[in-house]
Amino acid sequence: MLRYIVRRLLQLVPTLFGLSILLFAWLHSLPGGPEAAMLDVRATDAKRAEVRAALGLDEPLIVQYGRFMKRLVRFDLGDSFTTGTPVMEEFGRRFPATVELTVVAMIIAICAGIPLGYLAARRHGRIFDGLTVTGSLLGICIPIFFLGFILKAIFAVKLGWFPSLGRQDVDVNATRVTEFYVLDGILTQEWDASLNALWHLILPAIALASIPFAIIVRMTRASVLEVLGEDYVRTAEAKGLRENTVRGRHVLRNAMLPVVTSIGLLTGGLLSGAVLTETVFVFGGIGSFLATAISNRDYPVLMGFIMIIAVIYVLINLAVDLSYSVLDPRVRVR
Amino acid sequence: MALLEVEDLAVTFQRKGTAPVHAVDGVSFTVAEGQVVGLVGESGCGKSVTSLALMGLLAKRGVKVGGKALFDGNDLLTMPGSTLRDMRGSEMAMIFQDPLSSLNPVIPIGLQVTEVLKRHRGMKGEPAEKEAADLLDRVGIPDPRRRLKEYPHQLSGGMRQRALIAMAVACRPRLLIADEPTTALDVTIQAQILELLKELVAQQGTALIMITHDLGVVAGLCDEINVMYAGRVVEGAARRPLFASPTHPYSVGLLGSIPRLDAPRGEKLKPIPGSVRDNIAWADGCAFAPRCAHRTDECLDGPPALVQTYTGHAYRCVNPVTGDEVEAVTAAATLPAPSIVDATTDSDGEA
Numbered sequence: 026m027l028r029y030i031v032r033r034l035l036q037l038v039p040t041l042f043g044l045s046i047l048l049f050a051w052l053h054s055l056p057g058g059p060e061a062a063m064l065d066v067r068a069t070d071a072k073r074a075e076v077r078a079a080l081g082l083d084e085p086l087i088v089q090y091g092r093f094m095k096r097l098v099r100f101d102l103g104d105s106f107t108t109g110t111p112v113m114e115e116f117g118r119r120f121p122a123t124v125e126l127t128v129v130a131m132i133i134a135i136c137a138g139i140p141l142g143y144l145a146a147r148r149h150g151r152i153f154d155g156l157t158v159t160g161s162l163l164g165i166c167i168p169i170f171f172l173g174f175i176l177k178a179i180f181a182v183k184l185g186w187f188p189s190l191g192r193q194d195v196d197v198n199a200t201r202v203t204e205f206y207v208l209d210g211i212l213t214q215e216w217d218a219s220l221n222a223l224w225h226l227i228l229p230a231i232a233l234a235s236i237p238f239a240i241i242v243r244m245t246r247a248s249v250l251e252v253l254g255e256d257y258v259r260t261a262e263a264k265g266l267r268e269n270t271v272r273g274r275h276v277l278r279n280a281m282l283p284v285v286t287s288i289g290l291l292t293g294g295l296l297s298g299a300v301l302t303e304t305v306f307v308f309g310g311i312g313s314f315l316a317t318a319i320s321n322r323d324y325p326v327l328m329g330f331i332m333i334i335a336v337i338y339v340l341i342n343l344a345v346d347l348s349y350s351v352l353d354p355r356v357r358v359r
Numbered sequence: 360m361a362l363l364e365v366e367d368l369a370v371t372f373q374r375k376g377t378a379p380v381h382a383v384d385g386v387s388f389t390v391a392e393g394q395v396v397g398l399v400g401e402s403g404c405g406k407s408v409t410s411l412a413l414m415g416l417l418a419k420r421g422v423k424v425g426g427k428a429l430f431d432g433n434d435l436l437t438m439p440g441s442t443l444r445d446m447r448g449s450e451m452a453m454i455f456q457d458p459l460s461s462l463n464p465v466i467p468i469g470l471q472v473t474e475v476l477k478r479h480r481g482m483k484g485e486p487a488e489k490e491a492a493d494l495l496d497r498v499g500i501p502d503p504r505r506r507l508k509e510y511p512h513q514l515s516g517g518m519r520q521r522a523l524i525a526m527a528v529a530c531r532p533r534l535l536i537a538d539e540p541t542t543a544l545d546v547t548i549q550a551q552i553l554e555l556l557k558e559l560v561a562q563q564g565t566a567l568i569m570i571t572h573d574l575g576v577v578a579g580l581c582d583e584i585n586v587m588y589a590g591r592v593v594e595g596a597a598r599r600p601l602f603a604s605p606t607h608p609y610s611v612g613l614l615g616s617i618p619r620l621d622a623p624r625g626e627k628l629k630p631i632p633g634s635v636r637d638n639i640a641w642a643d644g645c646a647f648a649p650r651c652a653h654r655t656d657e658c659l660d661g662p663p664a665l666v667q668t669y670t671g672h673a674y675r676c677v678n679p680v681t682g683d684e685v686e687a688v689t690a691a692a693t694l695p696a697p698s699i700v701d702a703t704t705d706s707d708g709e710a
């Protein structure tokens with residue numbers, strides 16, 4: 026088990042190396058550069074060259090890449106072109122917001138998706154099933170961006186039930202402990218601060234949850250339908266077990282196996298979905314920061330954030346594979 | 360009174376937009392307390408559907424069940440679902456054909472045994488564990504304590520079927536239904552499993568319905584034998600009379616198609632000609648008529664009635680085979696070239 030984990034982590038090294046080269050090449054091939062965002066459109070070419078030189082962008086790419094790698098082995102990702110703050114620090118400050126958003130979105134997607142998918146399977150071929158299948162298709166089709174705007178327009182702007190932007194109202198006095206606002210409120214027992222932060226999370230989380238929700242519904246439904254026809258479910262019924270035992274222990278437990286894998290993949294995908302959601306709801310996470318970094322061509326931020334996200338993605342999937350081997354005894358990690 | 364009296368059991372599968380399938384079409388037989396009854400017939404004749412109907416395990420939708428199945432005088436087919444659920448696993452139990460797919464792959468064997476003990480005997484914790492180990496021991500699984508912690512994929516095929524048998528007999532049921540329990544196993548294991556079943560039912564006084572398409576299995580095990588064809592019992596008799604003087608041409612054919620050690624070397628097996636696809640509907644006459652070497656025009660005058668002889672032999676045939684004819688009929692049956700492999704060696708592939 027331990028050897029398996031170590032091996033998977035070692036595999037990360039070449040992956041990251043390849044990713045860094047691709048990323049680097051891609052970023053520097055984009056038209057325009059950071060100086061365009063920093064300077065007025067009327068700035069002279071000489072002025073532009075001066076700024077590029079100050080950022081070290083006048084050197085050959087290979088030298089720039091070498092410098093990046095040299096810093097990277099010391100876990101230093103350089104400073105942001107726009108804010109001048111170390112990229113690590115920027116990430117550390119913003120990541121908790123995105124984690125909160127992703128976790129709440131995933132909780133919504135799982136808590137709504139699994140029961141709905143299960144019920145649809147039990148009512149296979151009836152109206153409820155049809156509605157669920159169609160509805161989930163809609164969830165996959167609607168762009169997050171669009172859904173975010175609609176939710177905001179209706180529930181925040183028109184009805185005023187939810188705040189339309191930010192992570193917490195400014196007039197709430199909240200003590201910062203971890204940068205996870207909901208968690209901070211719980212730790213300091215400032216319940217209203219915690220609730221307020223949660224309140225701000227609801228709409229963006231729903232928008233973000235739409236795709237994983239729809240996928241989880243469909244996977245659960247398909248998986249339950251398959252398991253319901255399995256011989257061992259018939260055996261469980263033949264034993265006269267209570268319906269709840271048959272459902273929980275024999276049907277759901279087995280039906281969850283493929284769903285768990287997909288949850289891991291979806292969680293990684295949410296980090297990219299967060300870019301759009303956070304922009305709509307002006308949510309101070311890595312998503313909105315990344316979006317600005319792209320238009321500013323803030324190379325260190327883009328390189329750093331994307332590499333860190335890649336590491337996190339791999340770690341999440343490692344965790345999923347490990348949990349899978351606990352859930353399914355036939356799969357033993359070696 | 361018999362333990363189980365099945366009367367005119369009929370199961371029809373009805374899907375929207377398709378013709379109804381009469382999988383079981385008027386099956387009657389009885390099982391006395393402690394008796395071993397065989398249900399024999401070729402693939403697709405409705406053996407499994409019959410047993411699932413008795414256990415109440417058929418899907419609720421798209422299935423119509425008719426007739427009666429009196430267990431201890433109470434009709435299994437009409438009793439409330441919760442009562443039947445209480446009876447399943449305690450009063451009546453079932454084991455299935457494919458032991459690997461019939462066990463939950465992600466749950467240890469132990470829990471799959473103790474869940475029955477807990478459900479029907481209220482046993483929990485260490486006493487339940489101990490009882491489960493005893494059960495595994497009784498069905499011949501060595502080192503039961505260790506096996507309890509293992510998962511189905513860690514056991515051999517024979518061991519899995521033993522474990523399933525342990526679960527089925529955990530509450531000393533009065534009726535055990537075994538649906539081709541040995542077809543998925545290799546021959547030496549088959550014999551061991553049959554021996555085990557025979558011993559267990561004898562010890563516990565459990566009645567057994569043995570479903571098989573293998574007359575060899577029936578011969579060594581059953582007191583009573585019911586031969587099914589196309590959803591009906593076409594002949595029912597005690598073992599001896601059935602093997603000594605089969606009356607229905609289909610039974611005669613089945614007997615003629617099993618290999619015998621005492622047959623002269625080089626003698627060919629005599630498969631039943633044709634296949635189930637040649638059947639006609641019972642309403643139009645005897646379903647077996649198109650494949651029957653013994654048929655006359657009478658056979659096509661509606662469904663043949665069940666004839667009861669004073670010796671307890673029952674058959675559904677207007678032209679029964681008499682003793683000295685048996686040889687002749689089995690010989691005649693070989694005349695047309697068989698298009699399909701014979702009934703007894705036919706597809707277990709569906710496992």
Ligand SMILES: Nc1ncnc2c1ncn2[C@@H]1O[C@H](COP(=O)(O)OP(=O)(O)OP(=O)(O)O)[C@@H](O)[C@H]1O
Binds near residue numbers: 382401
């Ligand atoms: N769910 C179902 N829907 C429609 N038809 C069915 C269904 N289940 C069984 N049947 C049909 O009922 C008939 C009897 O099937 P059954 O499984 O009882 O055969 P069997 O005698 O057990 O055969 P085998 O020896 O292959 O197990 C078959 O013709 C089959 O096609």
Ligand SMILES: [Mg+2]
Binds near residue numbers: 406407408538539
């Ligand atoms: Mg069958």
